[in-house]
Amino acid sequence: MTERLTRYLIKINDFAEHQVYLRVIRETLTLLFPFVLVGTYVDFLSQAIFQKNGFLNSIYHISHWLPGFKIVAKYLTLLDLSINGVVAIAVVFLAANLATRTSTRYNLAASLTAVFAFMIMNFNGSFLAHTGRQQVGKFLENNLSYSGCFLALIVGLVTGWFFNRLGKHMKERDPNLNTQLTVWARYNVLPIAVTLLFFGLFSYLVSFFSRTGVNGLVSSLYQLSFSNYEWILLAAILAAILNNGFWFLGIIGSFDFSGSNSGSTVQNLEYAIQHGSPWGAPNPITIHTLFDSFANIGGPGMALSLLIAILWRSRNPNFQLAAKTSLVPSIFNVSQSLLIGLPVLYNPLLVIPFLLSPVASILITWIALKFNFMPPTVYPVSSTAPGFMVGWLGTGGTWQALLVSVLNVAVGTLIYLPFILLNNRIQELRERSAAHEK
Amino acid sequence: MKSKLLRWLLVSILLLAVCIPAYKWNRSNITRLRNAGKTQMAPIIMVPGSSATQNRFDSLIAELGQEAPDHHSVLKVVVKTDGKITTSGVVRHNDNQPFIVVSFENNKDGKENIDKQALWLNLAFKQLVSTYHFNHFSALGHSNGGLILSLFFERYLQQTPSVRVDKFMTIATPYNGTSTSTSYKTAIFKELYDYREGLPESLTMYSVAGTENYTSDGTVPYNSVNFAKYIFQGEIKSFTEITVTGANTAHSDLPQNKQIVSLIGQYILRENFPRGGGQNRTR
Numbered sequence: 142m143t144e145r146l147t148r149y150l151i152k153i154n155d156f157a158e159h160q161v162y163l164r165v166i167r168e169t170l171t172l173l174f175p176f177v178l179v180g181t182y183v184d185f186l187s188q189a190i191f192q193k194n195g196f197l198n199s200i201y202h203i204s205h206w207l208p209g210f211k212i213v214a215k216y217l218t219l220l221d222l223s224i225n226g227v228v229a230i231a232v233v234f235l236a237a238n239l240a241t242r243t244s245t246r247y248n249l250a251a252s253l254t255a256v257f258a259f260m261i262m263n264f265n266g267s268f269l270a271h272t273g274r275q276q277v278g279k280f281l282e283n284n285l286s287y288s289g290c291f292l293a294l295i296v297g298l299v300t301g302w303f304f305n306r307l308g309k310h311m312k313e314r315d316p317n318l319n320t321q322l323t324v325w326a327r328y329n330v331l332p333i334a335v336t337l338l339f340f341g342l343f344s345y346l347v348s349f350f351s352r353t354g355v356n357g358l359v360s361s362l363y364q365l366s367f368s369n370y371e372w373i374l375l376a377a378i379l380a381a382i383l384n385n386g387f388w389f390l391g392i393i394g395s396f397d398f399s400g401s402n403s404g405s406t407v408q409n410l411e412y413a414i415q416h417g418s419p420w421g422a423p424n425p426i427t428i429h430t431l432f433d434s435f436a437n438i439g440g441p442g443m444a445l446s447l448l449i450a451i452l453w454r455s456r457n458p459n460f461q462l463a464a465k466t467s468l469v470p471s472i473f474n475v476s477q478s479l480l481i482g483l484p485v486l487y488n489p490l491l492v493i494p495f496l497l498s499p500v501a502s503i504l505i506t507w508i509a510l511k512f513n514f515m516p517p518t519v520y521p522v523s524s525t526a527p528g529f530m531v532g533w534l535g536t537g538g539t540w541q542a543l544l545v546s547v548l549n550v551a552v553g554t555l556i557y558l559p560f561i562l563l564n565n566r567i568q569e570l571r572e573r574s575a576a577h578e579k
Numbered sequence: 580m581k582s583k584l585l586r587w588l589l590v591s592i593l594l595l596a597v598c599i600p601a602y603k604w605n606r607s608n609i610t611r612l613r614n615a616g617k618t619q620m621a622p623i624i625m626v627p628g629s630s631a632t633q634n635r636f637d638s639l640i641a642e643l644g645q646e647a648p649d650h651h652s653v654l655k656v657v658v659k660t661d662g663k664i665t666t667s668g669v670v671r672h673n674d675n676q677p678f679i680v681v682s683f684e685n686n687k688d689g690k691e692n693i694d695k696q697a698l699w700l701n702l703a704f705k706q707l708v709s710t711y712h713f714n715h716f717s718a719l720g721h722s723n724g725g726l727i728l729s730l731f732f733e734r735y736l737q738q739t740p741s742v743r744v745d746k747f748m749t750i751a752t753p754y755n756g757t758s759t760s761t762s763y764k765t766a767i768f769k770e771l772y773d774y775r776e777g778l779p780e781s782l783t784m785y786s787v788a789g790t791e792n793y794t795s796d797g798t799v800p801y802n803s804v805n806f807a808k809y810i811f812q813g814e815i816k817s818f819t820e821i822t823v824t825g826a827n828t829a830h831s832d833l834p835q836n837k838q839i840v841s842l843i844g845q846y847i848l849r850e851n852f853p854r855g856g857g858q859n860r861t862r
Contacts, residue, residue: 199608200600414613415743417781417816520609527597534605 150490151567157489162240162298169235169294174482176231178466180224181478185470187217189525196473196525225477226282229289233259236297240305247308250329255300258340259293266348287477300336307332374507377431381499384432388441388480405429409519419516419536426510430517434535435549436502438528440476442495443502445528446553448479454558456565459483473525490567494560498553505549515541620713621745622670623651623847625680626700628722629688633657633667633680635721638835640678643844652677656707658699659684664706676848679707690767693723697730701738704731708742717746717847721834722799725752725786726767729810732782733774746847748785751833753799755806771810782815785846787839789828798830 157163189195190203191214197203204210237255241248263284268277284292405424413419439445448471451464463482471479509515518535526534529550532542627635633655640653652671656679658664670677681703683696720728732744756765788804789796811818827836
């Protein structure tokens, strides 16, 4: 049974690896990894240390004794915004470039067009409608960061597809291609114009429906269905799957749970302050107490569990590299480099545990809360606090919450483990067949 | 093998180096949150015992006035039998810890009267909250006044959930009526015991007993004051019993007893009081 399942999963993996566009996505993310890694460390330093609410700054009072704290903080913010803040532009360039690499004639033209097309897609619709004196950004800057990666990949691939269809194939490289304007323009003006006009029209249509661009439209769609839930457990599981699923696709940060049930969170805090203890708070089970505090340890998909599973058993050198370099930021919930470097994102094998392990955590936490084993998390905790400590600190230091967090990480690791072992086997098979071919 | 051990050691040290300051930060954060919501105004509500008037605490307040570094203004409130209140005295506008003495037109003893007085106290309390906009306070009850306040905390304080009681002191309060028995339970004790789960969990409580001899202060039996533990212990944050002996320990003298005045200053007003029964220590 397990043998058949394993073979089936390996087949899926093979299939995915041979899909041209899926491979383009993977390679895009692989090429991006060093940039993301640098960005992740900048993000980690900026968020956890050089920010007022940063976890390490809070507990060690770094801003009090480190000279030049503010200067470093500003410097890091600059780096953060200009690396992580515009990473999607690199994604769209790479995706279009890799999708059209078979043709040297329009390869560069397609990449450049894709960047323009991406900016067109992120044009701020309200800038046109705007009449007042208030400043409105021309572009939706948030969509240029990680949350725009999905859109960037789509735009890059669609642009590549346009060029592959419209551009004329030529076997040999034209020596005059880059030097003679007329030659270059004659080959490329049609696909460039078609692509830009297409995306322009699309973006314009979307701006009628939504003021926040394409990504806003997508995220507003699924926020609707969660404004009024009755079964919190079910809602939390669905929300976790959706959130992690979209993480998987690269629409990061489109979900904001803290807003959807802030009322009950405030009530809980008020109660705890009045009674001096979180036990018996009026709303013990909310998406915040289930998902945010216990099912997002280390980042989306229980990233800490994934990390432990890799460091423990994986023999894949790529996995090991990504895990080792992302270890420190992941502890403080900054895990983009781990998720992109593996790449967990768009890896059909890892999608299963990536979606399952947060659900398992939610179930465990729900049971613990339901049977009053631990109080709900009521106190605010810094977002860069180590994931396994969020429950402990959020309940004001009850050991039961710490135990549940550790249990969640352990169970998550066990869920990831079979897939890491499967990856080891695929790796082995590949090496063996490579040896055969020789 | 050795390097593995070393690595584990390093990991545990790092873990501790994060956990301990994190816990400290968490604690101070919670305290800050708790204080952030508190109003500057935090009155001390005093309820006298049966048959006593709104002037019952005058000598106590005079004593406190001599000893305490801060001057407190006094508001006297009398609740009529129809729930209307009359006041005398004023709360100075920059006084954040005024004394508010709540007494009742019907100030008779007896369980039914005490039940009514707790209800009246609730009515007066709600008016005080809406007039002076405080969200925390401390309370002091002498004799049956302690019973009225206890009943009020158990049954009625939840009606104003925005207001918290910080500290509560009762002086010679007969939690088991005038019974001297250690096992017999009177009706008033049973009522207080049955409603004890309504007590606010964050309450800090002091029950002061005075004794002229080994058994009573002349009016209230020591055993009856001792019954407080069955009501408060385990239900609130902290419960402290204090027994005062020596001069001026007759039941009606207790509110102006120097030791008790000093206890009130230390525990309820939280001011820098000269300690030790009013005698200034010389160094």
